[in-house]
Amino acid sequence: xxxxxxxxxxxxxxxxxxxxxxxxxxxxxxxxxxxxxxxxxxxxxxxxxxxxxxxxxxxxxxxxxxxxxxxxxxxxxxxxxxxxxxxxxxxxxxxxxxxxxxxxxxxxxxxxxxxxxxxxxxxxxxxxxxxxxxxxxxxxxxxxxxxxxxxxxxxxxxxxxxxxxxxxxxxxxxxxxxxxxxxxxxxxxxxxxxxxxxxxxxxxxxxxxxxxxxxxxxxxxxxxxxxxxxxxxxxxxxxxxxxxxxxxxxxxxxxxxxxxxxxxxxxxxxxxxxxxxxxxxxxxxxxxxxxxxxxxxxxxxxxxxxxxxxxxxxxxxxxxxxxxxxxxxxxxxxxxxxxxxxxxxxxxxxxxxxxxxxxxxxxxxxxxxxxxxxxxxxxxxxxxxxxxxxxxxxxxxxxxxxxxxxxxxxxxxxxxxxxxxxxxxxxxxxxxxxxxxxxxxxxxxxxxxxxxxxxxxxxxxxxxxxxxxxxxxxxxxxxxxxxxxxxxxxxxxxxxxxxxxxxxxxxxxxxxxxxxxxxxxxxxxxxxxxxxxx
Numbered sequence: 409x410x411x412x413x414x415x416x417x418x419x420x421x422x423x424x425x426x427x428x429x430x431x432x433x434x435x436x437x438x439x440x441x442x443x444x445x446x447x448x449x450x451x452x453x454x455x456x457x458x459x460x461x462x463x464x465x466x467x468x469x470x471x472x473x474x475x476x477x478x479x480x481x482x483x484x485x486x487x488x489x490x491x492x493x494x495x496x497x498x499x500x501x502x503x504x505x506x507x508x509x510x511x512x513x514x515x516x517x518x519x520x521x522x523x524x525x526x527x528x529x530x531x532x533x534x535x536x537x538x539x540x541x542x543x544x545x546x547x548x549x550x551x552x553x554x555x556x557x558x559x560x561x562x563x564x565x566x567x568x569x570x571x572x573x574x575x576x577x578x579x580x581x582x583x584x585x586x587x588x589x590x591x592x593x594x595x596x597x598x599x600x601x602x603x604x605x606x607x608x609x610x611x612x613x614x615x616x617x618x619x620x621x622x623x624x625x626x627x628x629x630x631x632x633x634x635x636x637x638x639x640x641x642x643x644x645x646x647x648x649x650x651x652x653x654x655x656x657x658x659x660x661x662x663x664x665x666x667x668x669x670x671x672x673x674x675x676x677x678x679x680x681x682x683x684x685x686x687x688x689x690x691x692x693x694x695x696x697x698x699x700x701x702x703x704x705x706x707x708x709x710x711x712x713x714x715x716x717x718x719x720x721x722x723x724x725x726x727x728x729x730x731x732x733x734x735x736x737x738x739x740x741x742x743x744x745x746x747x748x749x750x751x752x753x754x755x756x757x758x759x760x761x762x763x764x765x766x767x768x769x770x771x772x773x774x775x776x777x778x779x780x781x782x783x784x785x786x787x788x789x790x791x792x793x794x795x796x797x798x799x800x801x802x803x804x805x806x807x808x809x810x811x812x813x814x815x816x817x818x819x820x821x822x823x824x825x826x827x828x829x830x831x832x833x834x835x836x837x838x839x840x841x842x843x844x845x846x847x848x849x850x851x852x853x854x855x856x857x858x859x860x861x862x863x864x865x866x867x868x869x870x871x872x873x874x875x876x877x878x879x880x881x882x883x884x885x886x887x888x889x890x891x892x893x894x895x896x897x898x899x900x901x902x903x904x905x906x907x908x909x910x911x912x913x914x915x916x917x918x919x920x921x922x923x924x925x926x927x928x929x930x931x932x933x934x935x936x937x938x939x940x941x942x
Contacts, residue, residue, distance in 0.1 A: 454485070454486035454487050454490075455485070455486075455487070457486055459477070459478050460910055460911050461797070462478040462481065462486060462907070463477050463478055463904060463908060464800035464801040464911075465800055466478065466480055467800075467942035468759065468799075468803065468942060469490065469575065469579070469791070470575035470576070471569045471570065471575060471579055471812040471816060472809070472812055472814070472815075472817060472942065473816070473817070473904050474817060474820055474904065475820050475897075475899070475902035475904050475905075476902070476903055476904070477903030477904040477906070478903070478907060490788070490791055493574065493575065493576035493577075494576065494614060494784040494787060494788055496574040496576075496577055500568075501573070502568065502571050502572055503571050503823050505823035506567045506571045506823045509563070509567060510564050510568075513564060515560045515564070515602040516564075520600060520603040520706060521686050521706060522686075523557065523603075524596065524628070524706060525685060527550070527553070527554060527596055528596065531550055531596070533546070534546035534547045534549075534550050535547070554598040554599060557598050557601075557602065558598040559828075559831065560602060561602030561605060561841075561842065562831050562840075562841040562842065563828075563831065564602065564606075565578075565581070565582070565605065566830055566831065566841075567823075567824075567827060569812050570812065570815055570816055571823060576614070576787070577610070580613040580614055580783070581605065581610045581613045582808065583755070583758050584609050585605055586844070586849035586850055586852075587655075587754065587849055588608075588609065588620075588624045588630065588656060589844050589846075589847050589848065589850075590629045590842070590847075591633060591842065591844060591845050592842035592843065593843070593845070594632070594633055595633075596632070597629055597842075600627075600628055600629040600632070601629055601842045603627075603629070604624075604627050604630070607623070607627070608620075608623040608624050608627040608629075608630075609623070615783060616780065616782055616783070617742055617747075617782075618739065618742040618743075618780070618781050620783075621656065621657065621741070622735070622738055624656070625652075626679075627707070628681040628706040628707060630648075631648070631679065631681050631707075632681060633847070634647045634651055634847060635648060636648040636679055636680065637680040637681045638680075639673060639679070639680070640714075641677050641678070641715040641716075644670070644677065644715075645673065646669055648673070648676060649669050649670075649672035649676055650669050652672065652676075652741070653668065653669065653672065657742065657744065657750070657751075658744055658746040658747055658750060659747075659750030662744070662747070662750060663722075668721060668722060671719045671721050672721060674717070674719055675721070675733055675737045676734065677713055677715045678710045678711060678712075678713040678714030679709055679731075679734060680708055680709075681706050681707065681708060682703055682706055682707070682708035693711060693712045694712070697711035697712060698711075700714075700729075700730035700731065702731055709730070709734075711730060716730075721737055722741075724740070742781055743780070743781070745773070748773040748774075748776040748781075749769070751776060751781075752772035752775070752776050753769050754852070755772065755786065755790065756769060756790070757853070758852055759790060759796070760790070760795065760796055760799045760803065761802055761854070762853050762854055764795070767795070768790075768793055768796075771789060772789060775789040801911060801941055804854035804941055805940055805941065805942050806852070806856075806857045807834060807837035807838065807839035807857060807866075808834060808839050808841075809942065810837070810866060810869075810940065811830060811833055811834055811837065811869065813939070814870065814934055814939075815830060815873070815878065817902070817904060817934075818873045818874070818897050818899065818930070818934075819878070833869050833878070836865050837862065837865055837869070838862070839857075866935065866940070867931075867935050869934075870930075870931050870934035871931050874896055874899075874927055874929075874931040874933075875896055875927050875930075876895055876896040876897055876927075896925075896926045896927040896930050897930065898926060899933055900926070900929055900930075908938060911938060912936075913938070916936050916937065916938055920932055920933060
């Protein structure tokens with residue numbers, strides 16, 4: 409093989425990168441946290457933060473720092489910047505090219521009621537066709553259209569994650585979507601998941617936990633995913649009640665019993681999804697039950713399916729009745745001390761890293777209880793702790809974080825004409841949006857994402873990004889991604905990289921110094937331990 413052939417150079421680059429960064433998951437050397445200042449409660453000492461610390465902070469509270477680095481603070485200073493991220497306005501202005509893609513989506517132009525009714529009708533019609541070939545063809549088209557709706561939701565999320573100025577809201581939207589996970593591949597959830605993210609999760613991502621919890625309980629995506637649409641008096645289904653306590657509020661060690669699961673399942677009887685066309689008359693029921701009936705979009709509380717017998721939850725009787733009984737139960741779960749501990753520990757895993765210090769967890773749990781579950785207030789408390797500052801640059805990026813951070817750095821403000829390649833890479837990296845089958849959501853620990861197969865795929869994505877165009881991933885590990893030839897981005901000259909340089913390990917410096925081209929330099933930097941962590 410000629411020493412300067414493309415094949416030889418590709419092999420040399422691959423071997424160089426793999427040798428220099430054999431320990432892909434190893435964290436870069438930690439930076440000591442500065443001593444807390446007397447006003448640390450209000451500022452966290454951010455006024456004294458140097459440029460590398462500012463860039464690491466932006467990496468943590470956004471989906472990845474852009475090439476402009478700390479200039480993204482816009483002269484505000486860290487404390488003021490964090491305040492704008494914690495309490496953003498209702499609407500964030502996206503670049504015109506990104507917003508036009510979102511505006512053109514079916515999920516942006518069609519209500520969830522119309523989408524669900526159309527897809528249900530088409531499914532019934534396809535199954536009723538007279539021949540097997542006709543049924544197969546119609547069902548295939550139906551499945552393709554359902555997948556297209558899911559793809560639209562995922563594309564909308566990626567566009568906002570890449571280009572929205574309210575980065576923390578977009579980041580916490582992913583966190584809560586993962587916490588209140590639904591699997592889009594079940595039933596007709598592909599038609600519902602975009603609305604679930606847009607109306608149940610995103611508006612409350614920085615709001616009150618109780619409001620967020622209530623919005624998920626009333627959304628048809630959750631009710632169908634965890635089978636509560638089938639939960640009725642005399643035919644109790646405990647699936648949702650169990651996950652509501654184990655995964656959404658109290659945690660597995662939250663002090664509840666199997667009796668509590670059964671009682672909560674009885675509370676949730678009648679909470680379901682309407683099967684009737686919009687505007688249809690309510691079902692027939694006894695006059696005494698009519699005042700309890702509620703339909704809101706696809707959500708429906710059907711009193712004749714509800715268990716009206718007295719109930720006790722977490723050792724105390726419930727005094728309300730009907731749908732008000734559900735709200736009373738949710739109030740109790742949201743305000744339980746176990747919920748404060750469980751939720752804030754998960755936030756710490758997400759924004760600090762594995763094994764967050766006990767003192768930090770106690771501080772966050774107290775903030776959650778003191779503010780009645782104000783998510784922004786809890787995050788503000790977190791950002792002002794020395795433990796959070798000490799963790800900057802040390803948090804291993806899961807695939808979604810890695811892919812989006814790479815895109816934000818390499819593509820900057822240039823809006824992707826299509827998010828399909830990015831979504832395909834997330835599929836290859838085993839963390840597709842709305843793709844977690846089980847209700848526990850994707851793991852947040854670093855061990856789950858640092859295996860050799862994961863690192864090999866990240867290396868391939870780094871190669872595609874470093875070349876200047878994000879192509880769809882190859883169908884197998886031996887094929888190289890195909891991309892139109894472009895100039896590789898000048899990552900080495902960005903403010904972000906210049907700010908990061910003092911934090912590089914000797915191994916990283918040595919590897920980057922041996923790069924023979926900007927493309928190779930980009931590959932090695934994007935595959936480095938320093939970029940794997942944020």
